[in-house]
Each structure stands twice: as C-alpha cells, then as structure tokens.
Amino acid sequence: xxxxxxxxxxxxxxxxxxxxxxxxxxxxxxxxxxxxxxxxxxxxxxxxxxxxxxxxxxxxxxxxxxxxxxxxxxxxxxxxxxxxxxxxxxxxxxxxxxxxxxxxxxxxxxxxxxxxxxxxxxxxxxxxxxxxxxxxxxxxxxxxxxxxxxxxxxxxxxxxxxxxxxxxxxxxxxxxxxxxxxxxxxxxxxxxxxxxxxxxxxxxxxxxxxxxxxxxxxxxxxxxxxxxxxxxxxxxxxxxxxxxxxxxxxxxxxxxxxxxxxxxxxxxxxxxxxxxxxxxxxxxxxxxxxxxxxxxxxxxxxxxxxxxxxxxxxxxxxxxxxxxxxxxxxxxx
Amino acid sequence: xxxxxxxxxxxxxxxxxxxxxxxxxxxxxxxxxxxxxxxxxxxxxxxxxxxxxxxxxxxxxxxxxxxxxxxxxxxxxxxxxxxxxxxxxxxxxxxxxxxxxxxxxxxxxxxxxxxxxxxxxxxxxxxxxxxxxxxxxxxxxxxxxxxxxxxxxxxxxxxxxxxxxxxxxxxxxxxxxxxxxxxxxxxxxxxxxxxxxxxxxxxxxxxxxxxxxxxxxxxxxxxxxxxxxxxxxxxxxxxxxxxxxxxxxxxxxxxxxxxxxxxxxxxxxxxxxxxxxxxxxxxxxxxxxxxxxxxxxxxxxxxxxxxxxxxxxxxxx
Amino acid sequence: xxxxxxxxxxxxxxxxxxxxxxxxxxxxxxxxxxxxxxxxxxxxxxxxxxxxxxxxxxxxxxxxxxxxxxxxxxxxxxxxxxxxxxxxxxxxxxxxxxxxxxxxxxxxxxxxxxxxxxxxxxxxxxxxxxxxxxxxxxxxxxxxxxxxxxxxxxxxxxxxxxxxxxxxxxxxxxxxxxxxxxxxxxxxxxxxxxxxxxxxxxxxxxxxxxxxxxxxxxxxxxxxxxxxxxxxxxxxxxxxxxxxxxxxxxxxxxxxxxxxxxxxxxxxxxxxx
Numbered sequence: 063x064x065x066x067x068x069x070x071x072x073x074x075x076x077x078x079x080x081x082x083x084x085x086x087x088x089x090x091x092x093x094x095x096x097x098x099x100x101x102x103x104x105x106x107x108x109x110x111x112x113x114x115x116x117x118x119x120x121x122x123x124x125x126x127x128x129x130x131x132x133x134x135x136x137x138x139x140x141x142x143x144x145x146x147x148x149x150x151x152x153x154x155x156x157x158x159x160x161x162x163x164x165x166x167x168x169x170x171x172x173x174x175x176x177x178x179x180x181x182x183x184x185x186x187x188x189x190x191x192x193x194x195x196x197x198x199x200x201x202x203x204x205x206x207x208x209x210x211x212x213x214x215x216x217x218x219x220x221x222x223x224x225x226x227x228x229x230x231x232x233x234x235x236x237x238x239x240x241x242x243x244x245x246x247x248x249x250x251x252x253x254x255x256x257x258x259x260x261x262x263x264x265x266x267x268x269x270x271x272x273x274x275x276x277x278x279x280x281x282x283x284x285x286x287x288x289x290x291x292x293x294x295x296x297x298x299x300x301x302x303x304x305x306x307x308x309x310x311x312x313x314x315x316x317x318x319x320x321x322x323x324x325x326x327x328x329x330x331x332x333x334x335x336x337x338x339x340x341x342x343x344x345x346x347x348x349x350x351x352x353x354x355x356x357x358x359x360x361x362x363x364x365x366x367x368x369x370x371x372x373x374x375x376x377x378x379x380x381x382x383x384x385x386x387x388x389x390x391x392x393x394x395x
Numbered sequence: 396x397x398x399x400x401x402x403x404x405x406x407x408x409x410x411x412x413x414x415x416x417x418x419x420x421x422x423x424x425x426x427x428x429x430x431x432x433x434x435x436x437x438x439x440x441x442x443x444x445x446x447x448x449x450x451x452x453x454x455x456x457x458x459x460x461x462x463x464x465x466x467x468x469x470x471x472x473x474x475x476x477x478x479x480x481x482x483x484x485x486x487x488x489x490x491x492x493x494x495x496x497x498x499x500x501x502x503x504x505x506x507x508x509x510x511x512x513x514x515x516x517x518x519x520x521x522x523x524x525x526x527x528x529x530x531x532x533x534x535x536x537x538x539x540x541x542x543x544x545x546x547x548x549x550x551x552x553x554x555x556x557x558x559x560x561x562x563x564x565x566x567x568x569x570x571x572x573x574x575x576x577x578x579x580x581x582x583x584x585x586x587x588x589x590x591x592x593x594x595x596x597x598x599x600x601x602x603x604x605x606x607x608x609x610x611x612x613x614x615x616x617x618x619x620x621x622x623x624x625x626x627x628x629x630x631x632x633x634x635x636x637x638x639x640x641x642x643x644x645x646x647x648x649x650x651x652x653x654x655x656x657x658x659x660x661x662x663x664x665x666x667x668x669x670x671x672x673x674x675x676x677x678x679x680x681x682x683x684x685x686x687x688x689x690x691x692x693x694x695x696x697x698x699x700x701x702x703x704x705x706x707x708x709x710x711x712x
Numbered sequence: 713x714x715x716x717x718x719x720x721x722x723x724x725x726x727x728x729x730x731x732x733x734x735x736x737x738x739x740x741x742x743x744x745x746x747x748x749x750x751x752x753x754x755x756x757x758x759x760x761x762x763x764x765x766x767x768x769x770x771x772x773x774x775x776x777x778x779x780x781x782x783x784x785x786x787x788x789x790x791x792x793x794x795x796x797x798x799x800x801x802x803x804x805x806x807x808x809x810x811x812x813x814x815x816x817x818x819x820x821x822x823x824x825x826x827x828x829x830x831x832x833x834x835x836x837x838x839x840x841x842x843x844x845x846x847x848x849x850x851x852x853x854x855x856x857x858x859x860x861x862x863x864x865x866x867x868x869x870x871x872x873x874x875x876x877x878x879x880x881x882x883x884x885x886x887x888x889x890x891x892x893x894x895x896x897x898x899x900x901x902x903x904x905x906x907x908x909x910x911x912x913x914x915x916x917x918x919x920x921x922x923x924x925x926x927x928x929x930x931x932x933x934x935x936x937x938x939x940x941x942x943x944x945x946x947x948x949x950x951x952x953x954x955x956x957x958x959x960x961x962x963x964x965x966x967x968x969x970x971x972x973x974x975x976x977x978x979x980x981x982x983x984x985x
C-alpha cells in the first residue's frame with residue numbers, strides 16, 4: 063500500500079445525479095478510486111456507463127443540471143476540489159490537470175488559430191509574454207509530433223487533419239506540465255491507423271513526464287495496451303478493478319468477461335457470431351434492486367436480484383469486484 | 396475571388412433594378428414637372444420650352460439612360476425646386492443620417508452584447524427572464540412612440556437633452572452629440588431588443604459546444620470563455636440583423652428625423668417626394684439603395700473575418 | 713400537448729378581443745363623434761366634462777378617436793398581412809417547388825424589393841392611387857409580401873423532399889394537386905404564425921405613417937396621427953400623446969405575445985415529428 067502523499071488523486075464515494083422525468087438519476091454512484099503519479103488508470107465501459115461523467119465530476123465541470131450528491135470527495139494533490147471556489151479550481155484545471163476530449167474537431171474553437179489556443183493557457187496560467195508563449199507553443203507542437211510547428215500556429219483547426227487536431231489538443235492539455243492528464247475517449251473519433259499513433263504518443267508522453275493519466279475508453283484492448291490499472295464501469299458503478307495484467311488474467315465479474323467476449327478476435331473463424339452482450343444497459347431511473355447487471359448476467363441467481371453486491375477485494379488486495387458469484391480465480395480466458 | 400465577384404455583380408444588378416423601378420414609378424406620378432418648374436405665370440410655350448430643356452419628351456428608357464450616364468460620372472442632376480446640385484444636397488444631409496445610424500448601432504450593440512451574453516450564460520435565471528421580458532416589451536414599442544416618451548421625460552421633465560433640433564459638429568462636439576443622443580436611443584432601444592434575443596439564442600447553442608467544455612477544462616476564467624471563445628462564433632445572426640437594421644435606417648429613419656427635426660436623408664427624401672423634385676428623389680433612392688446593398692455586402696465579408704471556415708469556402712467557390 | 717398557455721396568452725387575447733369589440737361597436741357607443749369639437753374643454757385631463765380619456769388640443773374626445781382609430785389600425789393590421797400572405801405564399805411556394813429559373817427570378821425580385829426604399833414605394837403608391845384606407849392596406853400588404861415569400865420558400869423546400877410529397881409524385885399526382893393538397897397545408901401553419909408577427913409590424917408601420925400625416929386622410933383618426941397631434945403640447949398636456957401611445961403599445965405587445973406563444977407551439981409540434 064502506498065502512502066497518501068504519493069497518491070495524486072483520491073476519489074471517495076463520489077456520486078453524481080441528473081434530474082430526470084421521475085426524480086433524480088444517479089449517473090455516477092459511490093465511485094472510489096485512487097491514482098499515483100506516473101501511473102495510468104483505464105476506465106472501461108459501454109457508453110452511458112458514467113465514465114465521462116465521472117471525469118467531469120473530478121474536474122468540477124458537470125453539465126447543466128447535474129450535481130454531486132452524497133458525501134463524496136475528490137482530493138487532488140492534497141486539496142479537496144469540491145471545497146474550492148471556481149476561481150481556485152481554474153488555477154488547477156488546465157494547469158495541474160490537463161484534459162483531452164473525444165472529438166478534436168469539436169473540442170477546438172473553430173474561429174481561433176491554433177497558436178492563440180495554445181498560448182492562452184500559457185499566458186493565463188503561467189503569465190508568459192506572447193513571445194515566450196509562442197516559443198513554448200512551438201516546442202509543445204514539436205513534442206507531440208507536428209511537423210513544421212511554426213507554420214501551424216497560424217492555422218485554424220479545420221485546416222488540419224483529424225490526427226493532427228488531436229495532437230494539437232494534446233499539446234494544449236500538456237502546455238502547463240500537468241500532473242494529471244484526463245483523456246476521454248481520445249481516439250474514438252479517429253481513423254484506426256491514427257488511433258495507434260495517438261495512443262503511442264500519449265503513452266510516451268505519460269512516461270516522459272511521469273504524469274498520472276486517466277484513460278476513458280470503451281475498448282478493452284486500448285486499456286490492455288496502455289494502462290497500469292483498469293476499472294470497469296457499469297451503470298454508474300465500478301464493478302471490477304485491478305492491475306491490468308491481473309484483470310485480464312483473472313476476470314471475476316461476468317460483465318467484464320462479457321465485455322471482453324464482445325470483442326471480435328482475429329483468430330476467430332469467419333462468420334463466428336459476435337458474442338454481443340445480451341439485453342441493454344439498465345434504465346438508470348428504474349434500477350433493479352440487486353445487482354445492476356443481473357438482468358443480463360449469464361450467472362444470475364436469486365441473491366443477485368435481491369441484494370446489491372459490494373465492490374470488495376476478496377483474495378487479492380488489489381483486485382476488487384462487485385459480484386456474488388464471480389468466475390473462479392483460475393478461470394482465465 | 397469568384398465569390399466576391401458574384402456578390403458584386405448581384406449588388407450592381409440590384410442597384411440598377413431599384414433605380415430603374417423608381418424612374419418608372421416617378422413617371423407614373425400625375426403632376427407635370429414642367430409646369431412646376433416653369434412657374435405659375437408661365438405660358439404654354441414656356442412650359443414646352445422647359446419640357447424640351449429637361450428632356451421630358453423623351454421616353455422613360457431614354458431618360459433613365461441619360462440619368463444613369465450622368466450618375467456614372469458623378470452627376471446626379473439639379474434639384475427642380477432649389478436648383479441646388481443633387482449631389483451637394485445629399486452630401487449635406489447624409490452625415491446627419493450617418494451619425495444617427497452610427498450612434499444608434501453603437502448604443503444598441505453596447506446594450507445587446509452584454510445583455511445577450513449574461514442571458515445566455517445564466518439562461519432561465521431571474522436576470523435572463525427580466526432581460527427577456529424587457530426585450531419583448533421594447534420590440535413592441537414603435538420607435539416614434541418611444542421617442543415621444545423619451546422626449547417627455549428626458550427633455551421636458553429632466554431637461555437633460557434638447558427636445559428637437561440638430562447642432563452641426565462645427566459648433567462643438569458635445570452640443571452635436573447631445574442633440575443626437577435621444578434620437579439614437581429611440582432607435583437603439585428597439586434594435587437592442589431584437590439583437591439581444593438573437594445573440595442569446597445563438598450563444599446558448601455555442602455554450603453547449605464541446606470547445607467550450609474544453610476551454611473550461613483549460614481553466615480559463617468565465618469572462619474569457621464568454622468573450623473570447625463563445626461570442627465570436629455566436630454573432631452571425633446578430634450581425635445579419637445589424638446589417639438589415641442599418642440598411643433600413645439609411646432611408647427609414649424619417650420618423651425619428653422628423654420628430655427631432657434632424658436634417659437627414661429620410662426627410663430630404665420625403666420633402667422631395669412632396670415637392671415632386673424628381674432628380675432629388677432619384678438621387679436619394681440611389682444613395683439609400685447603394686447603402687443598403689453595400690451594408691449587406693460588408694456583412695458577408697464580416698462572416699469571413701469572424702469565421703475562417705467561411706473564408707475558405709469563399710476563396711474556393 | 714397539454715402545455716399551459718398561462719396569463720401571458722390569455723391577457724393579450726382579452727385585450728385584443730376588447731379592442732376588436734370596441735372598434736366594431738364604435739358607432740353605437742355613447743361617445744361623441746371623433747371630430748366633434750368641445751370648445752369649452754380643450755385638452756382636458758381624463759374624466760373631465762364627461763370625456764372619459766379627456767380631449768385633445770382641438771377639444772376632440774380622445775376615447776372616441778381611439779375607438780375609430782382602432783378601426784384603421786385593425787383593418788390595416790389584419791388585411792395587409794393577409795394580402796402579403798397570399799402574394800408571398802404564391803411566389804414562395806412556386807420558387808420552392810419548381811426551383812431552377814423560376815426560383816432565381818423570384819429570389820432576385822425579392823432581393824430587389826427588399827433593397828427598395830419602403831418609404832418611396834409607399835409614398836408614390838399613395839400619390840398615384842390616392843390616399844385611402846384600401847390603398848394604404850394594399851400598399852402595406854405588398855410591402856410585407858417579400859418576407860412572407862421567404863418563409864414560404866424555405867418551408868416549401870423543407871416539405872418538398874418529405875416522404876408524403878415524394879409518394880404523391882410517385883402515384884402520378886399533378887403539380888397543382890401536390891401543391892394544394894400536400895405542400896400548402898403544411899406551409900400554411902408556420903406562415904399563419906409568422907403573420908401574427910407581421911401584424912405587429914404593420915400596426916407600427918401604419919402608426920408611423922399616421923404620425924407623418926400619411927395614413928388615412930383626415931378627419932378619420934388614426935393612432936399614429938393622434939400621437940403626432942399631441943406632440944406640440946407634450947409639455948403641458950402629455951396625456952394627449954401618451955394615451956394613444958399606451959394603447960398602441962399594448963395592442964402591438966398583445967399581438968406579439970400571442971404570436972410568440974403560438975410559434976412556440978408550432979415549433980414544438982415540428983420537433984415531435
């Protein structure tokens with residue numbers, strides 16, 4: 063167990079609610095996790111599982127109507143972010159926590175030049191002069207692998223390719239040397255060939271800069287290749303979490319297994335039926351009383367429908383899962 | 396460049412069409428210009444001579460052609476009533492209208508931009524509702540009615556501004572501007588309302604964009620996000636509306652000019668129509684139309700300045 | 713739907729109904745004739761000497777003049793947009809349905825017309841044909857036609873690509889039948905709502921003309937003319953101008969509020985499609 067000082071980010075019991083037609087809906091439900099410097103945590107789950115909302119809650123950027131509920135805490139580098147004023151939070155966002163979003167075309171401002179958009183964080187957070195900000199912007203663009211960065215500064219986002227735009231967005235996120243980088247599906251909107259390049263870039267930058275990184279993805283393989291730890295989310299809850307190698311070696315929670323089995327594999331014979339997960343994610347406004355995955359679970363039993371399983375570590379300290387009837391630990395896929 | 400030229404040709408065609416239609420319409424007027432010009436005591440021979448001199452015996456098309464040729468050389472003819480060159484008369488009236496126009500737009504924008512931003516940022520809040528109701532009320536007030544109310548309170552009761560009259564700039568900047576404030580506000584308040592509503596709507600849409608979330612994730616302060624990231628992409632409809640307002644005001648501020656006794660183009664136009672001073676009417680219509688079309692042209696160019704994506708399409712198409 | 717319309721809908725409707733009833737029954741109401749001069753009571757305050765809203769500077773009863781002026785405002789305010797709607801619908805639907813050359817010509821004509829100084833058109837129209845209520849209505853109606861045409865064209869283009877129109881084409885329905893049966897009913901709903909907004913504009917425009925003395929010829933009263941007449945004595949007897957100003961404001965505000973509410977409902981219905 064590491065000491066608290068080393069843990070850069072600690073999320074405890076965090077819940078987020080959205081108003082809905084019938085009362086409130088908990089889109090993030092009692093989530094706890096922690097992250098150390100230099101480590102990457104992958105958040106995996108289907109769309110709507112609450113992984114993006116969790117990231118937005120960590121940054122304090124919940125969409126209109128959504129709010130944190132309960133007694134949850136987000137502690138970043140020793141500070142409780144929920145207790146900070148918007149102004150103090152702004153000194154952390156962009157400066158100590160960098161963010162990369164899914165679609166680089168919509169996340170960059172279409173009417174401002176690349177140079178302006180990189181320089182504004184440098185000038186606002188670090189008080190750089192415009193000449194120094196320009197110099198640093200060029201360095202950053204070079205660091206993310208953009209050729210002829212001097213010329214790119216005057217470009218507008220629409221003049222760059224998708225991959226280039228995401229590199230620019232990464233450069234912006236890194237501009238103030240953040241300690242934590244949150245990347246929300248950073249490659250989902252990109253071509254397959256570009257995806258690998260961007261992931262490699264992120265992995266390299268994370269190592270070079272010894273940053274902590276949260277990587278949100280719906281793709282287990284991305285998690286497998288990138289993350290030290292992986293947390294699987296389902297219907298607003300973390301249902302299984304372990305070091306990535308351990309998780310892939312011993313999947314305990316049937317949902318994780320189902321997610322894994324849903325990936326088509328190269329060595330499958332042609333025309334194999336994809337093992338898509340049966341059923342649909344539950345309606346958050348009308349959750350089943352027991353385990354949320356119970357209606358779709360192949361191993362479901364009576365207890366699952368009545369009692370919600372807690373997220374606990376049973377036989378290994380670092381492997382937590384929420385399941386009454388897990389796959390046995392030797393059952394590796 | 397094709398985009399630019401296409402617009403330009405369109406512009407010229409509209410100006411030609413409008414002036415030609417005016418020519419035909421004026422030709423329909425029942426009064427005999429030659430009679431008017433020759434005077435009360437003129438004999439039929441004098442009238443015939445005047446008619447010959449003015450070229451009134453020619454067809455409409457021939458006269459329009461002659462007028463157009465003159466206009467192309469910068470000669471808009473001479474007033475039938477005052478014998479003053481039309482160009483000169485317009486040059487003395489135009490600055491008043493332009494000043495009114497400029498001040499009114501400045502006031503309108505100075506109110507509409509902050510109000511629109513605040514309403515969008517705090518959408519559905521009490522302040523948004525209050526601004527929205529105020530705007531709705533203002534849209535329903537005719538500018539002349541507003542002018543009467545403003546004159547009553549600010550000129551007659553409070554005596555802050557003169558009720559009517561125009562002071563030329565040569566007699567000092569403050570007296571000049573002081574006389575322009577109430578007319579400009581009368582126009583501006585009505586325009587403010589529509590500009591604000593449009594800006595609010597577009598801004599709410601922009602604030603939902605992902606690049607705003609990204610800007611917030613960069614830790615930028617709210618005012619900077621609103622002004623720098625959200626305002627520009629949200630100002631297109633407002634700009635279009637502003638162009639329409641300006642275009643309509645060049646000749647359409649007659650009522651305000653009349654109430655405040657400002658010697659602008661609108662009043663020149665109306666008095667020329669009443670006195671059947673055709674060259675003057677024709678000249679005013681030309682200026683008003685060119686102004687209207689030019690403003691719309693400028694708005695198109697501004698799109699390109701505001702949004703680089705438009706610029707790209709423009710240079711290709 | 714079941715959306716509540718609320719006071720912001722019913723109060724304006726009540727006001728408009730009141731004004732309409734007043735305008736219709738003006739001749740039978742117990743008020744003096746609008747041009748009858750009460751020499752003993754010039755510009756008196758409301759309530760004095762049996763004048764409910766006072767008299768103007770010529771001693772004419774303001775209430776009576778408002779009632780008769782309402783006729784002008786309402787007739788022009790209602791009929792002119794109707795004329796504009798019919799003309800605009802015709803041009804806009806043809807442009808939107810046939811596209812091509814017809815559309816180019818119509819759009820060009822609309823652009824030219826919009827660039828044409830409105831005042832010149834109005835004044836020359838009235839000069840040539842004479843100042844009367846009907847000519848004023850027609851002139852204002854023609855003025856509103858281009859903006860109706862734009863709305864009609866945009867909506868026609870939107871609906872012309874919809875399945876039910878394509879289906880009608882596929883079973884060999886004629887153009888006229890398609891326009892009348894499939895397009896027009898759909899285009900008309902947004903147009904009618906837009907008409908309410910134009911009504912507010914026309915009432916203001918008529919007021920402006922009346923203010924300049926260019927509306928209906930005297931002695932028929934018009935609201936704009938009443939506001940202008942009170943202007944000279946604004947300092948001593950502000951009510952002469954302010955009462956018609958308030959009545960006009962309330963009327964235009966009511967029309968706009970009703971239009972706004974109805975537009976919200978049409979939009980709502982559209983988004984449910």
